[in-house]
C-alpha cells in the first residue's frame with residue numbers, strides 16, 4: 142500500500158479538443174506541503190479542481206488514502222467533505238457573518254451541533270488572528286482578513302487534505318505575508334497541503350516538494366531546493382528566470 146495521502150496517476154483532462162493535463166503523476170505524503178508552480182494556463186488550477194472533483198477527469202486515477210476519488214460510483218459531495226479548498230477569490234458568503242461562514246458546513250453537512258461548531262470556529266478565528274471579526278460580514282474585512290476567514294472555513298471541517306489555489310494572487314502586496322504566515326503555521330501543525338502558487342520565495346521556505354508544470358505536463362518535480370535552486374530542465378530555468386524578472 143502506498144504511503145501517499147494523495148496519489149494521482151496518469152491524470153488527463155481536456156476541455157473539448159483542448160488537452161489541459163496530460164498524464165499527471167503526483168504524490169502528496171501526509172504532513173507534506175507540495176507547491177505547484179508554472180506559468181499562466183499551465184494547468185495548476187485544473188489539477189486542483191480535478192482533485193476536488195469539481196471537474197470530471199478524462200483518464201487516470203486520484204486516490205485519497207484508500208479511496209479512489211475518480212471512481213464514478215463515488216458520490217462527489219461525500220468525497221469532497223474530506224478535502225478543504227480555498228480559491229484566489231475568497232468566495233465567502235456575503236450575506237453571512239464570518240462565524241456563520243465558518244460554521245455552515247460543519248453544521249449543515251457534518252451535523253455538528255451549533256454550540257460545538259461555534260466553539261471550534263472561535264478557536265480557529267483566534268488562531269488566525271480574527272477573533273474580533275466573528276460577527277462582521279465579509280465586506281467589512283480586508284482582503285487578507287477575508288482570505289484568512291476562507292482558510293478558517295476550509296479548516297472547520299477538519300479535512301484530510303487542503304487545496305490552495307493561488308490564495309494570495311488577488312491580495313495587495315502588503316497583505317500577502319499575513320496569509321502566507323497562516324499557511325506556514327498550518328505546515329508546522331502537520332496539515333497536508335497541495336497548493337498552486339506564484340510565490341517562489343514562499344515555496345522555497347515551506348514546500349517539501351515543488352512541481353513545475355508547463356503545457357499540462359509536470360516537467361520537473363523534486364525538493365524545493367532542487368527545483369528552485371538547481372533545476373534540471375531548461376523549461377524550469379526559463380520559467381524561474383521570468384519569475385525573478387517580475388519580482
Ligand SMILES: Nc1ncnc2c1ncn2[C@@H]1O[C@H](COP(=O)(O)OP(=O)(O)OP(=O)(O)O)[C@@H](O)[C@H]1O
Nearest residue numbers: 156159161179180181182183184185186187188337
Ligand atoms: N472551463 C474551461 N473550459 C475551457 N478551457 C479551460 C477551462 N478552464 C481552464 N481552461 C484552460 O485550461 C488551461 C489551464 O488553465 P488553468 O486555469 O488550470 O491554468 P493555471 O496554471 O491555473 O493558470 P493561472 O496561473 O493563470 O491560474 C488554460 O489554457 C485555460 O484556458
